[in-house]
Amino acid sequence: MAPEPIDKPAATEPPVIESLAGEPPIDETPAVDPVAGLFGVGLKRRIAMVVQTLRRWGAYALIGVAALLWLIGLFALTRTADNSTEFSHYHPWILLFNAVLLVGLLAVLTYKITQLVREYRKHQPGSRLKARTLMLFGLLVIGPLLMVYFSALYFLNRGIDSWFHVEVRQGLSDAMEVSRSSLNLRMSEYLERTEDLAAAFTREPNVSRMARLDHERRLTGASELTIFGQHGRVIATSAELLSADAPTQPSDEIMLQIRQGQPYASLDVLPGGGYVIRTAAPLSPEGPGSEPRTLVAIYPVPERIAQLTDTVQRAYTQYGEMTYLREPLKITFGLLLTLVLLLSLLAAVYGAFFSAQNLVRPIQDLVAGTRAVAKGDFNTRLPLTTRDEMGFLVHSFNDMTRRLSRAREETTRVQQAVENERANLAAVLAGVSTGVISLEADRRIRVANRAAGTILGADLEAGAGQTLAEAAAGQPLVEQFIQAVELYLDAGQTQWREQITLQASSGRRVLMCACTTLLGEDEQPGGYVIVFDDITTLLQAQRDAAWGEVARRLAHEIKNPLTPIQLSAERMRRRFRGRVEGEDEQVLDRATNTIVQQVEAMKQMVNAFSEYARAPDMKIVRFDLNQLVTEVSDLYRAQDPRVAIRLELDARMPEIEADRGRVRQIFNNLFTNSLEALEGQENGAIDVESKLEESQGTRLAEIIVSDNGPGFQRDLLGQVFDPYVTSKPKGTGLGLAIVKKIVEEHGGRIEADNRPAGGARVRILLPVSEAGRAATAPRAERSRSEARRERA
Amino acid sequence: MAVAAIGAYADPLTGTFELRNAAIEHDDHSYLLSAQVQLPVDDSVRDALKQGLPLRLELEVEVSRPRRFWPDATLATATEQYELTYHAVTDRFRVDKGSDGASAAPANGDATTYSDLDSALAALGKIDRLPIVEQAAVDDARRYNVNVRATVSVGDLPATLKLLMFWREDWKRSTEWYAWPLSQ
Numbered sequence: 001m002a003p004e005p006i007d008k009p010a011a012t013e014p015p016v017i018e019s020l021a022g023e024p025p026i027d028e029t030p031a032v033d034p035v036a037g038l039f040g041v042g043l044k045r046r047i048a049m050v051v052q053t054l055r056r057w058g059a060y061a062l063i064g065v066a067a068l069l070w071l072i073g074l075f076a077l078t079r080t081a082d083n084s085t086e087f088s089h090y091h092p093w094i095l096l097f098n099a100v101l102l103v104g105l106l107a108v109l110t111y112k113i114t115q116l117v118r119e120y121r122k123h124q125p126g127s128r129l130k131a132r133t134l135m136l137f138g139l140l141v142i143g144p145l146l147m148v149y150f151s152a153l154y155f156l157n158r159g160i161d162s163w164f165h166v167e168v169r170q171g172l173s174d175a176m177e178v179s180r181s182s183l184n185l186r187m188s189e190y191l192e193r194t195e196d197l198a199a200a201f202t203r204e205p206n207v208s209r210m211a212r213l214d215h216e217r218r219l220t221g222a223s224e225l226t227i228f229g230q231h232g233r234v235i236a237t238s239a240e241l242l243s244a245d246a247p248t249q250p251s252d253e254i255m256l257q258i259r260q261g262q263p264y265a266s267l268d269v270l271p272g273g274g275y276v277i278r279t280a281a282p283l284s285p286e287g288p289g290s291e292p293r294t295l296v297a298i299y300p301v302p303e304r305i306a307q308l309t310d311t312v313q314r315a316y317t318q319y320g321e322m323t324y325l326r327e328p329l330k331i332t333f334g335l336l337l338t339l340v341l342l343l344s345l346l347a348a349v350y351g352a353f354f355s356a357q358n359l360v361r362p363i364q365d366l367v368a369g370t371r372a373v374a375k376g377d378f379n380t381r382l383p384l385t386t387r388d389e390m391g392f393l394v395h396s397f398n399d400m401t402r403r404l405s406r407a408r409e410e411t412t413r414v415q416q417a418v419e420n421e422r423a424n425l426a427a428v429l430a431g432v433s434t435g436v437i438s439l440e441a442d443r444r445i446r447v448a449n450r451a452a453g454t455i456l457g458a459d460l461e462a463g464a465g466q467t468l469a470e471a472a473a474g475q476p477l478v479e480q481f482i483q484a485v486e487l488y489l490d491a492g493q494t495q496w497r498e499q500i501t502l503q504a505s506s507g508r509r510v511l512m513c514a515c516t517t518l519l520g521e522d523e524q525p526g527g528y529v530i531v532f533d534d535i536t537t538l539l540q541a542q543r544d545a546a547w548g549e550v551a552r553r554l555a556h557e558i559k560n561p562l563t564p565i566q567l568s569a570e571r572m573r574r575r576f577r578g579r580v581e582g583e584d585e586q587v588l589d590r591a592t593n594t595i596v597q598q599v600e601a602m603k604q605m606v607n608a609f610s611e612y613a614r615a616p617d618m619k620i621v622r623f624d625l626n627q628l629v630t631e632v633s634d635l636y637r638a639q640d641p642r643v644a645i646r647l648e649l650d651a652r653m654p655e656i657e658a659d660r661g662r663v664r665q666i667f668n669n670l671f672t673n674s675l676e677a678l679e680g681q682e683n684g685a686i687d688v689e690s691k692l693e694e695s696q697g698t699r700l701a702e703i704i705v706s707d708n709g710p711g712f713q714r715d716l717l718g719q720v721f722d723p724y725v726t727s728k729p730k731g732t733g734l735g736l737a738i739v740k741k742i743v744e745e746h747g748g749r750i751e752a753d754n755r756p757a758g759g760a761r762v763r764i765l766l767p768v769s770e771a772g773r774a775a776t777a778p779r780a781e782r783s784r785s786e787a788r789r790e791r792a
Numbered sequence: 793m794a795v796a797a798i799g800a801y802a803d804p805l806t807g808t809f810e811l812r813n814a815a816i817e818h819d820d821h822s823y824l825l826s827a828q829v830q831l832p833v834d835d836s837v838r839d840a841l842k843q844g845l846p847l848r849l850e851l852e853v854e855v856s857r858p859r860r861f862w863p864d865a866t867l868a869t870a871t872e873q874y875e876l877t878y879h880a881v882t883d884r885f886r887v888d889k890g891s892d893g894a895s896a897a898p899a900n901g902d903a904t905t906y907s908d909l910d911s912a913l914a915a916l917g918k919i920d921r922l923p924i925v926e927q928a929a930v931d932d933a934r935r936y937n938v939n940v941r942a943t944v945s946v947g948d949l950p951a952t953l954k955l956l957m958f959w960r961e962d963w964k965r966s967t968e969w970y971a972w973p974l975s976q
Contacts, residue, residue, distance in 0.1 A: 176880055176881060179881050180881055180883070183881065183882075253906075253907060266882070266884070266907070267881070267882040267884070268882070268884070268905055269879055269882060269884070269886060269905055275882070309881050312880075312881055313879060313880055313881045316844055316880045316881075317844030317845075317877070317880070318844070319843075319844065320840075320842075320843030320844030320845055321843070321844055321845055323843055324840055324843055324845050324946075
């Protein structure tokens with residue numbers, strides 16, 4: 001800031017003025033230097049404050065010195081006005097000093113005013129106030145000063161003029177006349193005496209001249225009587241004071257007048273002061289041809305008269321000088337007065353400037369600070385310069401900005417925390433396998449997580465903001481789900497937990513659904529949170545586990561008695577074959593045969609069970625899936641040539657890591673199923689498709705086996721993988737159950753549905769590598785480890 | 793105001809102002825300068841004198857030795873101040889030629905009175921055997937110059953007024969420097 005003026009300032013505080021000082025914000029500390037980072041800001045600010053204080057004191061000192069100089073200058077100037085000799089040597093210097101002071105002040109003021117005008121034009125904050133204050137102060141000061149100046153000038157001129165009144169001049173002239181006539185009277189009197197004396201000397205030519213001179217001198221009161229001959233020759237002299245000096249030679253003037261026969265009288269000024277009256281009269285020649293003689297008589301003028309004459313003379317001279325100097329005096333005094341006025345005026349204006357600046361600077365700071373705050377810079381701190389109301393205001397402002405910045409920090413922190421929480425929640429929501437849908441009060445979707453979409457087979461995450469109906473369009477699962485949910489929502493239940501069964505094309509989906517109503521204002525529902533889990537697989541797993549148990553029991557409990565039954569039946573047959581005859585033999589034969597056959601069938605069934613319930617013991621090898629598919633299909637093609645087996649295999653399919661025998665079992669079972677379904681059907685065909693898929697960073701081998709048979713019965717679609725669920729007249733119902741088991745053991749996924757054109761379709765996804773399996777199918781791992789535990 | 797003042801006091805010291813009949817002689821001790829200063833006195837100066845203002849004549853004498861490639865060396869300087877005043881009561885002009893240059897107080901020194909101004913002026917301007925340099929100080933083998941300048945001023949202004957009246961040159965006037973070789 002201002003400076004820069006003294007403001008300026010202000011150059012390193014928080015972004016105050018810039019301006020005004022344009023002070024740079026302190027938050028730009030370089031992060032390179034750790035020390036600067038730690039102490040830089042505080043130290044910088046402290047140094048800036050010290051510098052500012054020093055500058056302020058410096059400015060005060062400068063102003064003080066200037067004011068002192070100004071006073072000295074003024075004093076000296078006034079002293080020069082009275083013509084005192086003590087200063088006379090310094091007069092030029094005093095004048096020069098004052099002139100320099102004047103020029104300096106003028107320069108400073110010009111600079112300041114230019115600056116102010118520039119600020120005013122730029123609409124800089126505070127410039128208007130400053131200008132107004134300056135104008136007011138200036139008018140307040142200039143008015144009285146000018147008044148004093150002009151009246152002083154007027155009185156000065158009047159005073160000087162009053163000296164030259166006609167009366168004064170006349171009085172002086174009269175005084176002069178009086179003294180002159182008084183002296184003239186005395187002079188003519190003395191001249192008369194001299195002439196008388198000269199006549200007396202003429203009459204009595206032969207008297208003793210010296211004695212006579214002394215006598216006459218005493219008689220007439222002359223101080224000196226001399227008779228001069230030709231060429232200033234002294235014939236006789238008598239002086240009051242005996243001095244070695246010869247009598248004063250008569251001047252040419254005297255001699256000239258005497259020679260013309262005229263007596264002479266004059267008033268002379270003595271070199272040492274005082275007056276004498278010098279008279280001269282010619283003496284008649286003593287005889288024809290004798291030298292002409294002159295009597296010169298000098299009379300003293302009484303001291304009193306001399307003094308008065310001196311006074312009159314001095315007054316006259318002084319008056320004359322005054323008259324002569326009248327105008328120059330006026331001008332000179334006028335100039336002096338003007339100089340003093342200008343000095344005072346400029347100093348006053350400068351003072352006005354200074355005080356206006358002092359008054360306005362905090363306001364400027366405040367304006368700049370307010371602007372900075374309005375722009376969002378809450379770190380603005382204003383310099384506290386005064387302790388008055390303005391200082392209080394500045395203090396309050398600083399307090400306010402401090403609170404504001406603290407509040408903002410707090411807000412930012414809270415916002416950050418909320419944001420973190422939200423991100424956390426989003427991560428959790430995204431991570432859980434439970435579907436979560438949050439609804440607004442008007443049943444628009446607020447948030448839905450990925451699992452919700454996955455479970456319902458739709459992208460609900462993108463459907464945020466849609467109504468439920470919009471989200472459900474074209475999504476059969478979602479539609480069913482919403483129908484079920486709305487039923488409960490409409491019933492006004494705030495909190496419920498129900499199992500919902502949905503019919504998907506790939507089978508039944510069982511969801512465990514819980515809903516909580518969020519209470520908004522006025523106890524009205526402010527929204528709903530629906531949490532649901534796809535428990536189809538869970539139920540399946542429970543069922544699987546139950547069946548496994550059953551199978552094991554069966555294997556254990558049933559298989560054991562079967563062998564003795566079979567053995568007993570055979571033994572019975574051998575024993576009684578020869579003993580009975582005829583019809584009995586046939587009955588026996590048939591009965592035992594039936595027993596053995598049925599036991600055999602039972603054994604097979606129990607074996608199949610035990611196969612299903614068998615604990616997994618996989619031998620993982622790398623093999624070519626396509627090759628395996630080709631091998632198996634060739635086998636079945638040979639078995640039933642009426643059925644066409646079409647392969648559509650992906651050449652990119654890599655070798656997969658899996659248990660080769662079991663994967664072969666999968667295809668065996670699937671082919672067997674299809675062939676059985678196509679039995680007795682014309683144009684039966686089995687399509688096998690393999691594809692390499694990529695899902696969430698893991699590569700999956702997708703195999704689809706479909707036929708154009710009757711397909712799954714619709715009502716059984718959800719249970720096709722359950723054991724003993726079969727639509728075939730014969731068959732254990734374990735084929736698909738075993739396929740599913742194997743697929744799950746490999747961490748894969750299996751779906752069964754009907755083709756739109758008719759016929760069953762089974763889709764299998766197997767991870768290509770062991771690592772991928774671990775990632776995709778934790779459930780399989782779990783089931784395997786469970787099985788191991790059980791086996792142990 | 794200033795213009796009016798200048799107009800009212802226009803150039804009282806105009807006219808010929810020069811040194812005439814200058815001669816340098818020497819007696820047993822010193823070199824002596826004699827000359828006559830023609831003073832530029834016209835009616836306005838006469839009026840000023842009649843009003844009581846003094847007429848001052850200042851004579852600056854300088855004996856210097858010219859040097860090559862170097863400022864001249866000054867051997868001796870002298871300043872003489874003569875004053876002519878009008879004594880109104882006695883109606884006489886008084887010429888004060890106090891040889892004491894520093895203070896030209898009219899009270900001491902030789903003063904002569906004259907009844908008419910012209911003889912007083914003649915007496916004021918007459919420089920009669922003014923000692924300028926002692927013979928002992930002069931080296932016969934060298935050449936010297938005598939420089940003389942006369943300054944006439946009317947009125948006795950206070951120092952400040954003198955300084956402030958820089959714009960009025962008419963109360964004071966100087967001749968140029970006259971220079972003669974010092975004949976030995």
